[in-house]
Amino acid sequence: MTRLSSSYRTTETDQITQDAEDVTAAREMIEKAVPDGFEIIQLDIGKTEEGARVTGIIRSTTITPIEASGPDYPSALEALRAQVPDGCVSTGILIVEE
Numbered sequence: 726m727t728r729l730s731s732s733y734r735t736t737e738t739d740q741i742t743q744d745a746e747d748v749t750a751a752r753e754m755i756e757k758a759v760p761d762g763f764e765i766i767q768l769d770i771g772k773t774e775e776g777a778r779v780t781g782i783i784r785s786t787t788i789t790p791i792e793a794s795g796p797d798y799p800s801a802l803e804a805l806r807a808q809v810p811d812g813c814v815s816t817g818i819l820i821v822e823e
Contacts, residue, residue: 727801728794728821733813735785738766742780744773751779762786788816 741758745751748770759765759781767782791808795801802818809815 726794726796726822727798728792729798729801729805730790730792730819730821731805732788732790732816733809734788734816735813737812738782738784739763740780740782742778744775744778746776748777748779751777752781755779755781759783789813792821 741755743751743754743758745754752768755765755768760783762785763783764786765781766784769780769782771778771780791805793801793804793808795804798820805818806815
């Protein structure tokens with residue numbers, strides 16, 4: 726019997742855009758606007774007539790743990806992958822016992 730442990734997170738993202746006199750100020754505004762439970766994964770920087778426009782791409786930091794068992798590794802892996810919803814990605818797989 727093989728037991729696997731993993732977790733998954735969403736791949737969905739959102740964005741926050743801020744205009745300011747310079748990039749540093751716009752970035753600070755974005756960092757303050759990120760909701761609890763989210764993280765910035767990318768910053769896109771552009772210019773405006775007044776200064777800078779920064780767009781922060783954010784995603785949830787929520788990780789959901791999952792486990793699955795099977796008579797062998799391929800069976801356990803298939804059962805584990807079946808638990809990962811569409812729009813989510815597995816964050817790694819550990820063999821708990823074999």
